[in-house]
Amino acid sequence: MSVDRRALAACGFGLFLGSANTALTAVALPGLAQEQVLSETMVAWVVIAYQLPVCSTLLMAGALGDRLGHRRVYLAGLSIFAIAATLCALAADPVQLIAARALQGTGGAVLTPLTLAIVVRAHPDPSDRAQAVGAWTATMGAGAVAGPAVGAVAMQIAGWRGPFAVTAVGSVLGFAVAFCWLPDRHERRTAPIAPVSQALLALSLAGALYGLTVWQGASLLWPHLAGAAMVSVGAGLALRFMTSRARHPAFAGHLLGEPAFRSYALFACALFFAFGGFTYYYAIYLGRVADLRPMLIGAYMTPAALAILLAAPVGARLSQRFGGRTVLTGAAAAMALGAVLLSMALSQGPGPSQVLACLVVGAGLGAGNSALNVAVGRTAKATDPGTASAVLAAARMLGGAIGIAVYSSFLTLGYCRALTDDASSKLTKKQLATALTISPSRASADKSISTATAEAFNSGLTLALLGAFAILVLVTAVAYRSIGATLPTKPAQR
Structure with a gap:
């Protein structure tokens, strides 16, 4: 198998996992909510805890890949994704599960942007690149389609922990394939990372989302809501101040x-x-x-x-x-x-x-x-x-x-x-x-x-x-x- 085909296969493995992860988690939620007797807020945060770090660190993941090498950062992210999926499967209570999901989202942030960057760089010819990007897109769709069926089988065998265990095993296999097959090609580029700005963005979004989820029925939990609003607004203002003074803004302004x-x-x-x-x-x-x-x-x-x-x-x-x-x-x-x-x-x-x-x-x-x-x-x-x-x-x-x-x-x-x-x-x-x-x-x-x-x-x-x-x-x-x-x-x- 040629180098470019191996790179496409290795990236497809990780992309398939990232795409299937949404459906795998969705299938696990009913059994998880019933066994752990989770509140509506807890169920929401099992999902949000993954999405929040992904959306707040997605641009930083791409910048890190440009600076340190796409292969190196992709392998690091996939290893974090695998460790976090294992922790999800072993979680003893909802708090541990939500924390593990947040860690999984941090690793998952690299899967989409870096796999596309690796595929594009591995196929310099325009016609080959178009076919490779088409295969990349099809792999993402295949993960979304296969996710419910795979999650259902895993859920039937091992309960709500099954889909997370499948994700962990698949991530380990994906890491092994990527380690062996991904080419170590890297052209060093300077790209803004701004970790403090990324952290402020995550904090602002977390405060806003928590404020939305603490609304229970006709009553508002005012202390929680006020605290969430203060955190969200404060972090947002600090982020605005930092980005206005940054020489190289990190958010594609x-x-x-x-x-x-x-x-x-x-x-x-x-x-x-x-x-x-x-x-x-x-x-x-x-x-x-x-x-x-x-x-x-x-x-x-x-x-x-x-x-x-x-x-x-x-x-x-x-x-x-x-x-x-x-x-x-x-x-x-x-x-x-x-x-x-x-x-x-x-x-x-x-x-x-x-x-x-x-x-x-x-x-x-x-x-x-x-x-x-x-x-x-x-x-x-x-x-x-x-x-x-x-x-x-x-x-x-x-x-x-x-x-x-x-x-x-x-x-x-x-x-x-x-x-x-x-x-x-x-x-x-x-x-x-x-x-x-x-x-x-x-x-x-x-x-x-x-x-x-x-x-x-x-x-x-x-x-x-x-x-x-x-x-x-x-x-x-x-x-x-x-x-x-x-x-x-x-x-x-x-």
Whole structure:
């Protein structure tokens, strides 16, 4: 096997793991929430703890690769990813799990930008490079499709620890392959890293996301909320001060200063804001309300991932023909339609209606995400394609983290408001404060409580779906006008 093919295979291994990680975690959440009796806030932070360091260190990972060598930094990140996945599988309580997930996100930040950089550098010929990037993209899609099935099998064998154990074993194998096959090519470049700015960004985002997740029902935990707001605002102001005085800003301000690119980044954030919570809380619905086994949870999650994979090339072609603005608007409309269909089908239980809704949501995301890549490629300067891709990836991850937090608040609010007075009188205060403590299987001794809590969860999830996708439509309207005012939305006619 040639050197460039070995490099592509080695990078594909790590990229597959990073892409499958989202689905693997989603499949593990229902069993994790039931066994550990997690509150809604804890469940949200199992997800957010991974996404937060990824979105706050993504640009720094690329800069470190430019300075120290892509191979060296990639191997370091993959080793951290493997160690953290092992710690996740061995975690004895939710706090240990959340800490391990944060460490895993730190390692996972290198998987997407550095694998693409290695693949591009290993294929200097333009035609070979195009084929390699296509294979890289297909590998990411394959990970998203295979994730639910692999996670379901692991969950069936070893419970919620199984998906994390699979990730750990796969990471070790990926490290071995990369160590043996990745070429040690490095052209030393000077790139801004700004670790203090990265830490301030992470602290500001953590404060904001914690403030969103502590909203429980109709009451606000004011001390927690005030503390989170102070941390978020303080870190944000400090970050603003530092970046304004920096000689080499670390956050691609020259790109975000362009209205068109800023609109595309906002749209990417909104797309994954709506889809991030959808993925995780639909999995919880399947496990806790529908009371499905892990294999069936994986089966019902696969259609959305498959639709994303199949719709991606279609979205790219449509974007080339009709322009990015048209495709992005249609993608947002399709996702909103899918959310409405799913909210209408929740009370009926899993079936063809929910599969159709997931297909529509996945197709919208796949087409919209692909159109974003094409649009950003036209908008960014020729010297900034890597930076533009990294900023877009960070926007996606940030949107997913915010989406988890907002879904958590909406779900708990809708759950507490929908729970009947009769069921409320039979539940403890802790049970009332979370939408996850009671499931039909665990409340079988009292069918009235079982039915009431299932209906309340459906009401909460409906509120979360409609609220999140309404925000997506609103952001689409804002971005639509901004994009239209700053650059052509169709490719120029020859």
